[in-house]
Amino acid sequence: xxxxxxxxxxxxxxxxxxxxxxxxxxxxxxxxxxxxxxxxxxxxxxxxxxxxxxxxxxxxxxxxxxxxxxxxxxxxxxxxxxxxxxxxxxxxxxxxxxxxxxxxxxxxxxxxxxxxxxxxxxxxxxxxxxxxxxxxxxxxxxxxxxxxxxxxxxxxxxxxxxxxxxxxxxxxxxxxxxxxxxxxxxxxxxxxxxxxxxxxxxxxxxxxxxxxxxxxxxxxxxxxxxxxxxxxxxxxxxxxxxxxxxxxxxxxx
Numbered sequence: 001x002x003x004x005x006x007x008x009x010x011x012x013x014x015x016x017x018x019x020x021x022x023x024x025x026x027x028x029x030x031x032x033x034x035x036x037x038x039x040x041x042x043x044x045x046x047x048x049x050x051x052x053x054x055x056x057x058x059x060x061x062x063x064x065x066x067x068x069x070x071x072x073x074x075x076x077x078x079x080x081x082x083x084x085x086x087x088x089x090x091x092x093x094x095x096x097x098x099x100x101x102x103x104x105x106x107x108x109x110x111x112x113x114x115x116x117x118x119x120x121x122x123x124x125x126x127x128x129x130x131x132x133x134x135x136x137x138x139x140x141x142x143x144x145x146x147x148x149x150x151x152x153x154x155x156x157x158x159x160x161x162x163x164x165x166x167x168x169x170x171x172x173x174x175x176x177x178x179x180x181x182x183x184x185x186x187x188x189x190x191x192x193x194x195x196x197x198x199x200x201x202x203x204x205x206x207x208x209x210x211x212x213x214x215x216x217x218x219x220x221x222x223x224x225x226x227x228x229x230x231x232x233x234x235x236x237x238x239x240x241x242x243x244x245x246x247x248x249x250x251x252x253x
Contacts, residue, residue, distance in 0.1 A: 003154065003229075004035040006161035010115045012168055015108075022108040023101070025077070026069050030112020033065040034120075039234045040064065052117060052128055057110065065109035071241065079244040082251075083190030088176040123157060125150040189251065193243040201236030 011027035029036075037051035037060060051061045073090075081088070092098050121130035125137040125148065136150040208231040212224060 003158045004032050005165065006158040007031040007035070007116050007119060009161040009165045009168070010119075011112065014111060014115070022104050022111070025072055026065075026105040026108035027112045029068050029072060030065050030109035031116050033061050033068070033109065033113050034116045036068055037061065037064050038230055039237055049127075051113075052120060054117065057113060061113045062106070062109055065113060066106065069105055069109065075241065075244045075248060079190075079193075079247045083182075083186060083193075084173065085178045085180070085182045086173065086176045087178045119157075123150055123153040186251075189247065193240065193247070196243065197236045197240040200239040201232035204235035205232040 008028040008031050010031050011024050014027050015022055015024045034051040038048045041048060050056050051064065080086075090101070092101055117128065118130070120128045123136075125133050129136060136148075136153070138149050139146045140149050140152060142152065205228050208228065209224075
């Protein structure tokens with residue numbers, strides 16, 4: 001879900017503006033939460049846009065964000081950091097610090113969710129639009145093809161954001177990477193989990209594409225691509241989560 005990841009680019013600058021009082025990870029999760037909600041529902045049966053409404057800010061958006069935040073700090077973060085060799089402890093030494101961190105995380109999630117809805121409100125021509133709906137809905141000719149302006153904005157802002165986000169992640173890695181070599185068995189287990197996750201996502205996407213009649217590709221290409229990303233991400237998420245849980249249970253430092 002590359003467009004979803006692009007929203008996370010707002011997390012570091014927001015954290016910096018708050019003097020890093022808000023957890024960057026919670027901000028990043030909040031920035032992606034309205035789209036992450038789609039990974040928890042049945043496509044075609046539930047409203048995939050429910051978390052994009054302001055009325056859904058607390059439920060389901062905040063609840064979904066809190067769930068992913070708990071998964072990040074308890075399961076994903078320890079496994080990923082062990083695999084790639086990052087040491088960055090969170091200073092939670094007593095009950096008061098835990099409470100403060102929890103409150104800061106909830107606030108960070110709410111701010112991140114709001115940033116996602118605002119971003120979509122400026123790059124979509126539908127119920128999410130904040131301003132200039134007619135302007136965003138106009139067609140633009142590009143490379144001898146016609147595209148809606150809002151779709152060009154969605155793709156372009158995402159494409160521009162992803163390399164910057166990767167650079168931020170690389171800078172973080174360089175700052176907190178451990179000076180000690182990573183054990184061979186840890187690297188093998190980590191890459192094995194990555195490969196299994198990618199393969200499972202690819203198979204889910206492959207089976208989804210096989211069920212789509214060829215006549216639908218021309219009229220619904222954008223929607224089909226979006227559903228492909230969703231099928232891939234949904235399956236990969238569950239497999240990766242299960243793998244991380246097994247890692248946490250059986251692989252000791």
